[in-house]
Amino acid sequence: MPRRTATMLASTLMLIALLCAGVLIHVPYSEMSPGPTVNTLGEHDGEPVLQISGHRTYPTDGHLNMTTVRVTSADYRMNLVEAVYGWLAHDSKVVPHDTLYPDGKTEEQSTQENAEEFSQSQESAKVAALKELNIPVQSWVIVSTVIKDSPAEGRLHAGDVIKAVDGTAVKQPTDVAKLVTKHKPGQDVVFTIVPAKEQAAAEKEHRQATATKDVTITTKASDDSGSKRAIVGISAGTDHTFPFTVDIKLADVGGPSAGLMFALGIYDKLTPGSLTGGKFVAGTGTIDDDGKVGPIGGVEMKTVGARNKGAQYFLTPADNCASAAKDTPDGLTLVKVRTIDDAVKALEDIRSGRTDDLPSCAAQ
Known part of the structure; x- marks a missing residue:
């Protein structure tokens, strides 16, 4: 066999062997890629994303799109070839598996957590807009949750x-922990509450709930290392x-990152004229x-998807600006926004054509 042919054959066999090894070798990474983007002013699966009743609404136009990121599942085992391809690709990002699923979190746990965050983001969006x-x-x-086997x-x-703790009125969720931890473990603490059933009945009847009980x-000691708190x-x-x-009607979406765009969509529908022009x-x-806007994950994938x-x-949380600006898609x-008020003012500038006045993001 000629030397040249033998060399090419050996190289080909080596390449095949490397590819096979790459497919068989699994690496502890996951992949993020652009996910669906949905117009909060429009429809999804045949029904309006935002449905408002009991208050006057106004026609809207343009787009106020929320954006998402697709991620590989918790049990997906990425091989070396896929990881290398992902590192080289422009429209995907390979990250350590623990970044997306810390502490061995399962797919089911992650889905449940994302659903809870999504629900909370909807509530906060409504409050912020109003x-x-x-x-x-x-x-x-x-009371948001009660831990199993706790006091x-x-x-x-x-x-x-929760109306009061030890007779002291509660105004913020953080007040509860502060008042409880004034005690030593083993001491009693008195909660003045309106039971959930009474509160639900009052809301249904559009009245103020007044039936409280103590x-x-x-308390018991916390499981923290070091000094023990009363809990x-x-x-x-x-x-x-x-x-x-x-x-807000939008299924198969999780996490808290759509909060800003939901709030702006609600604001637009409740005000005359077009917010986007x-x-x-x-x-x-x-x-x-x-109305404070917070950072999210996967901003680079969201800008590509948008x-x-x-x-x-693209309305970008201030804390994500540097990452987003490193590789901004052409066009x-x-x-940059820090609050819903920032976003509304930016949209006014966009609508009026004053784009030179927009607060921009810069790479660091």
Whole structure:
């Protein structure tokens, strides 16, 4: 066999062997890629994403798209070839598996957590939008979860309204822990609550719940290393009563990152005129009840997904600006926002053509 032919054969066999090895060798990485993007002003699966009743709404146009990221499942085992391809590809990102699924989190656990975050983001989006419009929203502190086998199990229930702890009025969820930890483990703490069933009945009848009761719970020591805190085994949260109905209809989406775009969609539908001026605007960002916009993961994939759908502008949380600006898709303008008020003002500039005034993102 000629030397040249033998060399080519050996090289080919070596390449095949390397490819086979690459397919068989699994690496501890996962992949992120652009996911679906949905116009919060439009429809999804045949029904409006935002449905408002009990209050006047106005026609809208243009796009206020929320964006998503696709990720490989928790039990997916990526091989070396896939990892190398992902590292080289422009429209995907390979990250350590533990980044997406920390502490051995299962697919089911991750899905449940994402669903809870998505639900909370919807509530916060409603509150933020209505506050921006100076529409009153009633809020109160509730028992969010009760830990199994904790002192509070069977004594307090999810949805109970916490009016006071040891006679001190509770105004914020953080007040509960502060008041409980004033005790030493083993001491009693008294919760004044409106039971969840009474609160639900009052809301249904559009009246103020007044039937309270005191519940005494004996604290126990926390499992923290070091000094032990007194705990009862609950987490506190916030619930709201809205003056009219706002429903967000969007299935198969999880996580908190659509909060900003939901809030802007609600704001647009409740105000006359077009917030976008017919432009295609996409974006991302968590939002809290006070309208503060927080950072999210996978912003680089979201900008790619938004531009692929035709977005011209992308509302970007300030803390994600540096990452997003490193590789901005051609034709997409990144707009830095810290609050819903920032976003509304930016959209006013976009609508009016004052794009030179937009706060921009810069790579570091």
